[in-house]
Amino acid sequence: xxxxxxxxxxxxxxxxxxxxxxxxxxxxxxxxxxxxxxxxxxxxxxxxxxxxxxxxxxxxxxxxxxxxxxxxxxxxxxxxxxxxxxxxxxxxxxxxxxxxxxxxxxxxxxxxxxxxxxxxxxxxxxxxxxxxxxxxxxxxxxxxxxxxxxxxxxxxxxxxxxxxxxxxxxxxxxxxxxxxxxxxxxxxxxxxxxxxxxxxxxxxxxxxxxxxxxxxxxxxxxxxxxxxxxxxxxxxxxxxxxxxxxxxxxxxxxxxxxxxxxxxxxxxxxxxxxxxxxxxxxxxxxxxxxxxxxxxxxxxxxxxxxxxxxxxxxxx
Amino acid sequence: xxxxxxxxxxxxxxxxxxxxxxxxxxxxxxxxxxxxxxxxxxxxxxxxxxxxxxxxxxxxxxxxxxxxxxxxxxxxxxxxxxxxxxxxxxxxxxxxxxxxxxxxxxxxxxxxxxxxxxxxxxxxxxxxxxxxxxxxxxxxxxxxxxxxxxxxxxxxxxxxxxxxxxxxxxxxxxxxxxxxxxxxxxxxxxxxxxxxxxxxxxxxxxxxxxxxxxxxxxxxxxxxxxxxxxxxxxxxxxxxxxxxxxxxxxxxxxxxxxxxxxxxxxxxxxxxxxxxxxxxxxxxxxxxxxxxxxxxxxxxxxxxxxxxxxxxxxxx
Numbered sequence: 001x002x003x004x005x006x007x008x009x010x011x012x013x014x015x016x017x018x019x020x021x022x023x024x025x026x027x028x029x030x031x032x033x034x035x036x037x038x039x040x041x042x043x044x045x046x047x048x049x050x051x052x053x054x055x056x057x058x059x060x061x062x063x064x065x066x067x068x069x070x071x072x073x074x075x076x077x078x079x080x081x082x083x084x085x086x087x088x089x090x091x092x093x094x095x096x097x098x099x100x101x102x103x104x105x106x107x108x109x110x111x112x113x114x115x116x117x118x119x120x121x122x123x124x125x126x127x128x129x130x131x132x133x134x135x136x137x138x139x140x141x142x143x144x145x146x147x148x149x150x151x152x153x154x155x156x157x158x159x160x161x162x163x164x165x166x167x168x169x170x171x172x173x174x175x176x177x178x179x180x181x182x183x184x185x186x187x188x189x190x191x192x193x194x195x196x197x198x199x200x201x202x203x204x205x206x207x208x209x210x211x212x213x214x215x216x217x218x219x220x221x222x223x224x225x226x227x228x229x230x231x232x233x234x235x236x237x238x239x240x241x242x243x244x245x246x247x248x249x250x251x252x253x254x255x256x257x258x259x260x261x262x263x264x265x266x267x268x269x270x271x272x273x274x275x276x277x278x279x280x281x282x283x284x285x286x287x288x289x290x291x292x293x294x295x296x297x298x299x300x301x302x303x304x305x306x307x308x309x310x311x312x313x314x315x316x
Numbered sequence: 317x318x319x320x321x322x323x324x325x326x327x328x329x330x331x332x333x334x335x336x337x338x339x340x341x342x343x344x345x346x347x348x349x350x351x352x353x354x355x356x357x358x359x360x361x362x363x364x365x366x367x368x369x370x371x372x373x374x375x376x377x378x379x380x381x382x383x384x385x386x387x388x389x390x391x392x393x394x395x396x397x398x399x400x401x402x403x404x405x406x407x408x409x410x411x412x413x414x415x416x417x418x419x420x421x422x423x424x425x426x427x428x429x430x431x432x433x434x435x436x437x438x439x440x441x442x443x444x445x446x447x448x449x450x451x452x453x454x455x456x457x458x459x460x461x462x463x464x465x466x467x468x469x470x471x472x473x474x475x476x477x478x479x480x481x482x483x484x485x486x487x488x489x490x491x492x493x494x495x496x497x498x499x500x501x502x503x504x505x506x507x508x509x510x511x512x513x514x515x516x517x518x519x520x521x522x523x524x525x526x527x528x529x530x531x532x533x534x535x536x537x538x539x540x541x542x543x544x545x546x547x548x549x550x551x552x553x554x555x556x557x558x559x560x561x562x563x564x565x566x567x568x569x570x571x572x573x574x575x576x577x578x579x580x581x582x583x584x585x586x587x588x589x590x591x592x593x594x595x596x597x598x599x600x601x602x603x604x605x606x607x608x609x610x611x612x613x614x615x616x617x618x619x620x621x622x623x624x625x626x627x628x629x630x631x632x
Contacts, residue, residue: 158474158487159505161498165488171474172484182477186585189475192560201520244508269502 001115005127008117009134011101012041012078019074021099022052023082024089025263027236028153028188030081031056033103033128035063036146037080040137047072053089057233059187063146076100081124081150083109083284103127108275108284122162125150126170141178148179149188156240157189160288161270189237196237199230203238209248215309216242219298220255232257239265239289250277250309256298264301266290272312280308317431321443324433325450327417328357328394335390337415338368339398340405341579343552344469344504346397347372349419349440351379352462353396356453363388369405373549375503379462392416397440397466399425399600419443424591424600438478441466442486457494464495465504472556473505476604477586505553512553515546519554525564531625532558534569535614548573555581555605566593566625572614580617582606588628596624 003011012018020038022030034050041048047070079099083106085092102113105124109116119127125147132139132147139147151171155163158171175181192200199220206219218238225231235255242251251267264281267289268274274290281304283292294301319327328334336354338346350366357364363386395415399422401408418429421440425432435443441463448455448463455463467487471479474487491497508516515536522535534554541547551571558567567583580597583605584590590606597620599608610617 152474156473158468158497159501161502163491163497165491168484168488168491172481172488175479175481175484181474181479185475186477190556190560191562193562197561204517204520240506244506245513246507246509 002111003115003117005117005119005130005134008101008103008115008131011115012131012135013044015076015100016046017072017075018046018048019077020048020050021077021079021082021088021091021095022050023079023087024053024091025232026052026054026056026060028060029123029125029150031060031063032146032148032150032153033080033124035067036125036128036132036143036150037078037103038064038067039140039143039146040132040135042067043137044135051091053091055233057236059191060149062187063149066142078103079113080128081105085110085112086282087284103131106284106286108279108286122160122164122167123151123154125154126167129170129174139177144174144177144179145184148174148181149184152181152185153188157185162286162288192237193230193234195228195230196234198228199224199234200238200241202228203253204241207242207245210306211250211310211313213245213247214313215250215252215306216245216248217302217306218242218251218253219302220253221298222256222258239267243267243269249313250274252302252305252309254298254301254305260297261293261295262298262301263293264291264305266292277308277312281305318427319431319433321433321435321446321450324417324419324431324447327431328447328451329360331392331416332362333388333391334362334364335393336364336366337393337395337398337404337407337411338366339395339403340369340407341548342368342370342372342376344376345439345441345466347376347379348462348464348466348469349396349444351383352441352444352448352459352466353394353419354380354383355456355459355462356448356451358383359453360451367407369407371549373552375507376465378503379465382458394419395429396444397421401426401428402598403600419447422600422602424595424602438476438480438483439467439470441470442483445486445490455493460490460493460495461500464490464497465500468497468501469504473501478602478604508553509546509550511544511546512550514544515540515550516554516557518544519569520557523558523561526622527566527626527629529561529563530629531566531568531622532561532564533618533622534558534567535618536569536571537614538572538574555583559583559585565629566590568618568621568625570614570617570621576613577609577611578614578617579609580607580621582608593624593628597621 020034022034038048078101099113102116202224239253253265266274278290278292281292336350338350354364395418415429419433555569569581582590594606594608597608
């Protein structure tokens, strides 16, 4: 059942002992949402905690600074920024079919939760901002930082076409509420660790073009992690590089996992629906940014993807 | 004499046949300011045109689309986003000492014009937006696009610490007035020509570190332009790359000119004042982004710069 912000606030006010789940390979928006909600619920005197399937990249540590870990048997389970239960990763095995509430902004949301607050805005944190206001919580510097982080990371720092006047106004308010936008952006976008800088160089050198240069593919192998001292948590920034080359309509970043399967990030422009392409391979996401997984080698995944891309582009 | 927005609007209302000068090596902010003001003055029934010392990079063509060239003997000369007369480049030889009005946002502005509207905001286009409203001009899609372009380019797409709540609110209004933020950002930041992509690769490979890795230097030579088919108008995006590496406090991008002199872009974090460093070598700019020129070879300029950087960092 779909609910609106007001209804969602009313639902949350009635709950106690709330467990918040983010999606696997957590990014700034799912973590910003999760910890902003957690902080708001704690401020209301409720017990709440955030969990996720994978390691949180170190650059996000400030999002949960000062939150004290509390242990409790969850009575109400909320998923934030999660379009399908699959995206919960390993948490799906435990919580699949048991999600009471989902707060999300993906048009592809499968409405897997009992209740869903879905707004197709630039970042789930835009909706979370409205929700926390509706909960009547005083938004402090820490909550503002969480919400600003989600908005800036999911919009590529206000770069994408998904950014609206409302997104900018939310950012303006959050800055006034104490979000240190300069410092957050620097941590999110301006600081490359030396290991990432090395990985990026190898990734850029790996870039190959297909379909008359309309498709660009970056491949990241386990060998590259070994050579650079980097790891998968550092690959988030690679995906946008693929579609930055003039003429490229589909950018694919294929990451080899340690079990030799792989994960693919898809980036497109308006001409191609990335969510559809991902869906064909069992994944999902946004019209211009999506992801899917393959239970096969990088080479085989590349072949399947390029075949499908050729077909999609051939139709245009 | 310093004047405020209201006074500046009153001054402009009294003038006819207005010539607008941008700074040399024009960027999005000076061009956005210049063409927004030009469009506003034309809308008021005045004659106006924009000139600059150097070629306008092709990606900015939309800023002056639809403006008809008019010829007239200028009666009033305005400089926009120009901190010192030197920065007018070759235009300084003709107009030096004759600037009636300067509209700028650089703290280092030398007040060289008869009257100066100076606000230390993130982009000169923020002030220009207020000025055009004060002029009573209906802001159309084209003016909104010019102003948005200046704001997004001078803030690295809202990334820098200079962005305030007011900057975000201006962006929100400009989007509502018709600025196509997604398309503008893509043209400004997301589209790398193939020649630029090649140049960027060489530039990244040229990166050297000094002063215990606290200084990063990119060198762009004439030879690199020849090898890649790129040219100086494409180098604007290189400067931010220098300070993206963890631990780097000063990033220098040294571009060799065809006459074997060179131009340097300086990027820093709060720890070092880039404008001061540039000023030492006769240049200027903002606390975190500045520029200067050298009448010597790249090697000699590098040596002088590193000596000064070592001294600056040694004091910290």
